[in-house]
Amino acid sequence: MNNSINRRTWFKSSLALTGGLAISASWVNQLLASPVSTAEGEFIPSANGHIVRLGSNENPYGPSALARKALQQGMGEFNRYAFEPVSEFKKVLAEKEGVSPEHILVVNGSSETLCLAGMAIGLEGGAVLSAYPTFRSLMDYAEKLHARWDKVDLDEYHKHDLNALASAVKPDTRLMFLCNPNNPTGTVIEGKKYLDFCEEMSRKTVVFSDEAYLEFLEPSEQRSAVALVQKGHNVIVSRTFSKVYGLAGLRLGYAIGQPELIKKLAQYQMGPVINQAGLTAAKVSLTDKEFTKLTRTKNNEALNFFQHYLDQKGWFHGQSRTNCVLFPAPKDGKTILAETLKRGFQIRVWDYQGKEWCRVSIGTLEEMKAFVKAFDEVVA
């Protein structure tokens, strides 16, 4: 089937919404992961037909043509558990990352790494430290197991405040979570500064570098903390196939760390969680440089368009380099969620510093153009 035609048809139908079909709160919780604001917690969505998903930082261009082909060809193996393919894939990843297979854990989406690390750390008690706002799953798991979450606000440009983070390390800080580029702001701690900071902090505590969005940066700008794992530092790096590779629904990611840290996470992993389809698609996606380049180029075009819109409105936003942007909610969050959904768009509202903020994921340029028209109506 022709994907672009399908998307266009679907997109047109999504704009022809009239209201009617009620969707339960649990549906929205599943779609959104979990509410991050009072507005989301109280909001019962109702929509009719399809919506344009600008709420989960997905890749609207994926899976790549190569991944689709590999999935069709690999179907005959989907009756098997993926024991051997996982071992083989570990070797591929180890070679790519310049480490041994013992440094790698293949996971069911990087959410699993966040869960495993949150569990491993949470069970030890003490604290996890992170900037705020950031992607909170690891800290949520750790808190459920009675660890403390120490938060350090981002700076006025919505970047990580490295000095404040360094000062917030306490004797019982078991892990520092860094999301670079950061979700929900899309902002980046650049190059050497990031690696120097991670190295210094890893002498005091385990550093967790969530690099879900790293590949949105140009290859020459991508500085992974894997370089520190290679040197034997106390660092865990988390990667996913959900973002630039466009395979969110196939659930595949991996962690890279010292073998003893990897073992510590792996002890909580359930049986055979890795799926053949995800592995099949991920393997070819790793080699598909054309697709990742296309995603970057198209995302940048749509991101620039949207950031320009925010600038014209005079609304503050951090300099996002990924596929999401955070800006102050121009109206109350619940109204924004309801009115944007009524017009066929799903976005998110976050609470931060006693205010509400909109986080909009970057869709196609066509979707963003339609979204700003709708948003103008919502905030008029």
Ligand SMILES: Cc1ncc(COP(=O)(O)O)c(C=O)c1O
């Ligand atoms: C920073 C960050 N880390 C991890 C994840 C989890 O992604 P997945 O479980 O699909 O790999 C997300 C998802 O949005 C994210 O934004």
